[in-house]
Amino acid sequence: MTRWQIGWRYAVLLFTVLSLWVYARIDGGNVASLLVYVMGGLTIYWTLFLIWPVTQAIATREVSNKMLVAGTDIPVSLKVRRKFPFLVGSVEVKEVVPAELSEEQLDIRHPLRAHYRKIEHIEYLIPSIRRGLYQIPGCVIEIRDPFGLFMRKKLYPVETYLAVEPARLAVQLPHEDDRGDGGISPVSLDLRQSSFTVVGVREYVSGDRMNQIDWKATAKRQGLMTKTFEREQERETTIVFDEGTVSDDDFERSISMLAAATDQLNKRRLNYRIHLVGHGVQSLSLPLEGAKLTHYLMTAQPSRTRSFIESWEYSSKALRLNGNVLFITPDLESNNEIWISKVRQEATVHVYTPERRGDQ
Template sequence: MEMLRNLKLIWKLILLLLLTALAFCYAMFQGGFVSWFLFFSFLPFAVYSILLAIYPLQTFEASREISQDQFSAGDVLKARVTLQRSFPFPFIYLIAEECLPPGLKQTQDDIPARKWFYLGLSRKAVFSYTVQSMKRGEHEFSQIRIKTGDLLGLFEKEARIETKETIIVYPSTFSMSYKHSRPQYEQGASAVTQRYMKDTSMASGIRDYQPGDRMAWIDWKATAKRDSFMTKEFEQTRTHDAVIIMDQQDSEAFEAMITFTASLSKAIIKEGSPLGFILLGSTLDTTAALPGGRQLQTIFSKLARVKPEPSQSAFSLWEERMASRGGYSSSNLFIVSVLSLELVRKLEYRAGYSELKLYFVRKDRDRPTQEEEVLLDRLNKRGIVSEFVSEGSFTRTLKEVKIL
């Protein structure tokens, strides 16, 4: 391709020199004012075209400034591109264009990412553009294209300036509340903020006093009987870890499912509960259950990059993991946009080993089919809480979410 471009340039140079020579020969043999006027009128255009042909557009340097570092789906991107050059060659025109990533599309309401400049001898050119309603994902900006040409239309030069920058657009979220289930002790799960904490209202025994024990914990009756300080022992509550398991099968409601998952994750982390995350595709992409904002950032980063990945073995991989670990002590929240009989059967099989709940997400105004309603009802009858979630009713539904 590069060789063909060079051959084309050489051919145009030869053609231009030939035209210049013919104009000179015509003036020499014809003589007179008119012939020489035509030659000298054509000569500046020919010289400019030759200089433009040998001028390297790669001398331009480009930089890009983006309005912010992090975006959510639906935000507006504002960018400013600056072009600079060291040698002020007099361009008749210059077209500068940002090569937008495939995932970003401009609308009629956007400021175009392309601009014409009548640069002249100026060494600097600046233009701005916008992209409204950005889509979730990781978008890489790589090149800025510049293009110019001569008045004769013989030479059109184009260059692409490398200037790489990556932005991540996180999924949008809806506000919701998350409520803990009642605490359980020792063998049971609970929903307290810390992983282990003492419940001083429930004493389970006594032991010898140890440095650091509070005075309020001392059992004075036992101390008087044994003539040494004795301390009450209390039940320890354990945290209620939640694990979100999101199916990656492609469907029309895939993006709606991403939004729902992000909203639920944010609510659980905000409440202080440890949260794990599993992407169910051709492989299991697992994130261990942890509390805090850093965990939410990790989950959002995965949700920003995730793509549909249909796999027939997805549920089998999850079932093998459950079997190898003897089930989970935490709540397993399944979020799917495709409800299949295979999934229902595997959930039914594991219902006695761990706490399961399923959210079936569809696009706005889409209702489940009769077969899907039968499957949801079948899960509910087996004690697996299953809920249909429509994109248009996220706000209402999410406010009612409880981990049972």
Template structure:
């Protein structure tokens, strides 16, 4: 390809040489007029041929580096140069990674659960500018319906050339930026039936679902505690502001187990991450529960239950960047990790595949945790029908089970019974 770059300049030089020869042999005003009229174009072509495109200073700015799936962000690509060499046009292209070749249309994407190809979207971001003598140019574009994940933006391609197309130049610039897209937050309607969550049914959006009539003790005041929770008598005794501690604050602990295997359909896997992310966010905001996670996929990641914000951010970052595993090691790895599960935890298992080995592992888990275990299966409607006999094996053992198909996932709010 590099040898073809010089064909344009050679062609221009050949025309210039032919005009010069014609003027020398023919003489006269017209022949020399043609030669000198063509000479500025030859000089520009030679200058453009040796113009150091790689010396451009290219940078990228993002309107935000963290967002949620389905949202949009704006990119600004700024190109600066020292010498004001005239450029007739300049094509600025963002080389988008494969991870961004999908679109997230919110709950509407689940309508294509059986045809996940429709989730893919070829994105091309190019913009043509006419800088002429300007030393600084800017190209802006917007990426909408962003998919979940950690997206590495590494390269920007710059193309330019002359007006006749004899000369074309391009260079690939390495400009590194990271865009993190968290899962979409869903509105969830909870129906609690487990012993530690006897709150009834509600669209969980409020900031407080505490059982303030079950005082278990006192603790130091924390930002966000209500004024009515302050225990004035204990505060006076200890010379510090003390807050009433309620029963569920001491005992509630939600632990999530995620089966991240590659056998899932892509949309089912995205739905599983989205529902889990939303449940964690809702439970923690409305009950101040401790949240833990055991993610079993290509690598096993364990996040113990803590109240601190740092632990929560690590879990959310993990769910944002997680990809399906190529190996189904869920059952074996889960058996080696059962000791990390507290007997006081509510255990939620999320999976988008089910087989006999999975059922056997759930039976063992259920024997230890009984009604504190609940399983969420994310399947397409066709899969749920085909696997009905296998699913019934969980029901027969009285294991808490919720099957979510595209029918449920497209509802707003999402109804979840646990």
């Protein structure tokens, strides 16, 4: 109820009391006088209701401190205690929850008992939360008089900040002996940081592994000979993420695949890079910039306004891909195929889409 609504109702109330008083003065009967006294008493009550701090209260909110994941439900506990006594009709608490937080329409209202200084516990669930960063600014306490003529409300800034991560969509990263992904990457994808090449042999030393013994050289020289190795040039692991142009279920699944892929690479303790292709190309070095990646996974929205290959070539002419490339896209367009064929000249490409998430 707005102040304007309260004002005109109170004005009508005063006009009614004045009219009854005039009628009682003219009529002089007991009934008319009784009506004046009743309306006068009610007017005093409503006046006190409007000026008394009936909405003063203490409110606290508790939300589970575990990691919040999109698609799950959030249990919330709200405690409210009124501070000043007054005769009221009904007390109701409404939570001010962002509409974008849940996939369902939220209208969280709970009636409270109109007791003074009694703590009320409210337990409820916010269902099917969405990925993102959110703020619950507070709760609104609405109090009505017993006759329902006036209603007062107040917003209490019980702020709660929520960070909802994307759900993890299972992806199978290829191993060293995996070959191809349906014709796009016909060579094996090696996710190790480096490999070694045999460059010679030497005499066996106690402690050498048996699988490092060169048996042909041993047979020729009539003594155990051990292979010697040289580290090859480091091979990079790179994720290229195509944001696409439409914020739909395929985009959300792509974000979930990106989160799952980075989790697996982090568990393998690999250093890798991510190129996020939207309106431009944003590059991250992991795990050094893990905080930026976490923020991106929670807040990312499609920003590409031109074709993927145009965005890549316009913003990343100095970028050169080699080693192993994991390409994640919500929609495998024809220009994506052209880009893949170009990158394959110097790197191994493995493609992930919502329909294809590795060799499963």
